[in-house]
Amino acid sequence: MSTAAAPTITYKVPKRRHPVLQFMVQQPLGAGGLVVIVVMIVCALFAPWVAPYDPLTVNYSAMLAAPSTEHWLGTDSFGRDVLSRIIYGSRTALAIGFIASFWGSTVGAVIGVVSAYFGGKTDMVIQRIMDVLLSFPIIVLAITVVAVLGKNIVLGVDINLIIAIGLPMVPKVARVVRSSALAIRELPYVDAARAAGYSHARIIFRHIAPNVVAPYLIMITAFVAQAILAEASLSFLGLGVTEPTPSWGLMLSGADAGFYQQAPWMIVFPGVAISLAVFAFNMFGDSLRDWLDPKIKL
């Protein structure tokens, strides 16, 4: 009697790509956005080496000079190099964008988790407050906050401006995070944690919060674009960054606004920089959401 050998089954384990590479292949638009963001960050970090001129140096012999080999993007009404101011302006945009987005999203996430965890009257009160904040358009709420708080410069950054830009993000993140946390609250391990006698703070921050990190990260990325736009808008309205600090929004207004017909390069290039940055962050944020969301992958 002969026995047949069991067939050998070989499993081919797919070679796993590096996550960044995987993201770039699966999300080409997001990858494009990421490249722009990385370029912006490099420009911001290494501005003194990248920029051809000091962005603050006034040169009255080169006032309103058109783009040339000497000044690639021309000069403004003070003879300052537009390219250098755009490069340095990325510092302002990214610093305010990231910090405002981080604080707005973080506070929003904490509120969202707390609201979902406690439920009942706590949830009702918190959500009504969020409703009130949501009823204001972002820029109107930011203008109100800036007008009420004024300026408060700490380490060269206007803290009140950051508060103003981040505040409208709080209710939006709170809403999204609350909906995720509501589902997690009902899971057995949360009940187990309660039964084990853990404190509310421990359950919220150790057991629920880590599970809402994905939407939180996506919201941060998406809101950086909004924050950059809000900073530019507020500076344009004279409520944000002040001269001579390089800021894209300020370059569209400020002392230069009167010359846009005579020297259009003064507003065209900062405008392009704002659009490109907002587009890049939006693309990256959208792609990141698609990439991290298993439902969309299916």
Next chain:
Amino acid sequence: MKKLQLLLMAATVMVANGAVGAETPRAGGVLKFAVSAEPPNYDCHANTSFAFIHPVRPHYNTLIQFDTAKYPAIKGDLAESWNVSKDGLTYTFKLRKGVKFHDGSNLTSQDVKATYERLRDAPGGVRSVRQATYADIAAIETPDPLTVVFKLKKQNASMLTNFASPWDCIYSAAKLKQDPRFPERNIMGTGPFVFVEHVAGSHWTGRKFDGYFEKGKPYLNGFLAIFIGGAPMVTALSAGEVVAEFRGHSPADRDRIMKALGDRAVVQETPWVCSLVVTFNTKKKPFDDARVRRALSLAIDRWSGAQALSKVALVRHVGGILRPGYELAASEKELLTYPGFAKDINASRAEARKLLQEAGQPNLTFTLTNRNVAMPYTPVGVFLIDQWRQIGLNVKHEQLETRLYLAAQQRDNPTFDAALDFNCDFMDEPNLQLQKYLSHDRAAINYAQQTDRVLDGLFDKQSGELDKKKRYAILRDFEKRALEQAYTIPTIWWHRIIVHHKHMKGWYNTPSHYVGQDLANVWLDQ
């Protein structure tokens, strides 16, 4: 561009020939004009900005006023006649009959007396920034309801023209008796227009006062002052949403508006009794040190700056504490001897660095407090910061909304380091322009907070000197000390450019943006 220049010339010539004013006024219409900032409160006696005078002045009258068509000539307003005694110590004004306040009450000499008492010696809680102007008044008498007599302690070279100040709105004595702070929140005058409403952030409106004492005036049915500034204001003017803005435009804005309006625009230009000055907070270190203040003045290349900035901003002229070109101002030769006015900027900056080194402040960091009115505050602020960077200083820039900007300088214990302040007056007159440089206890508009009795003494000496040559010499001593001590330093003097729609008539540009704003003579031809 050539076409535009021809257009500009034609418009200027037209105004110079008086063609605009030769027509018969037409009644009716509402004048819409722009104001690029808002008044912080409603009290004439406490204010100093165009943001206040442009919307508020049409509601009030003064004793006498400037005849803007013949500036600096003066003419009666509430006073129909006046005389000055031979010794120059008694000023008698005869008031017009039948002048009524907007609430229907009659104007009497008591109202004039109460107004000037408030101006020269403000009661507790009331702010009068013109106390120094009227410090020489010893007594105010009212022999009858239509006569008011001012008795002076000593001769004062500028007293008569002081009475033409557009800031000296005559208030109701009855209202002041009820509440000395009544004018801060209420508008109630005898002027050609009655107050209708002030919507913060939007507009201010007035309607024709039917009981106005000058029959047939005002010509307009009302006015609408729209609070709008910067590029939107230029667009509104170009599009005909507003017919004028009475403060002044930059050369670029002028060209843009002229290009948009073509032959529908009129341009009027004149030197301006207005300059931006840097005020140092002398109560705060290191600005209590004259070497630091002088170094900051020495670092500024005013000559090159004026030339360059005149192309992009409404500043043009280099001068000391008095407007260049004014008969009592320093000549260029004299100016060059003052610190910060030499043409060899490298030598001046070397001296500045040396002074800062001696004062232990070679890498000084401070904040320049500025106003968020773009023109000319922003370009001059940027210019100054650049000048100070060139001697190794690190200067931060904060631009505040008008109310906060004024509050930052005017509060009792100010915390600002240096502020870009304005020194604008309704006429060329040392008694006015020098007040920024007087001790703080004598002039509330000196925000540098210093006490300098030498300057006070020189001020009093020139003020009482009726001989122009002698006064000129005293003024040079004053100027030399003021610029050496540098509590407050002049930067660049302004140049006033007004572009308005052709159908607005009866308004004349003067070297002051404060006078001629009661709108009683303004009319629209369509």
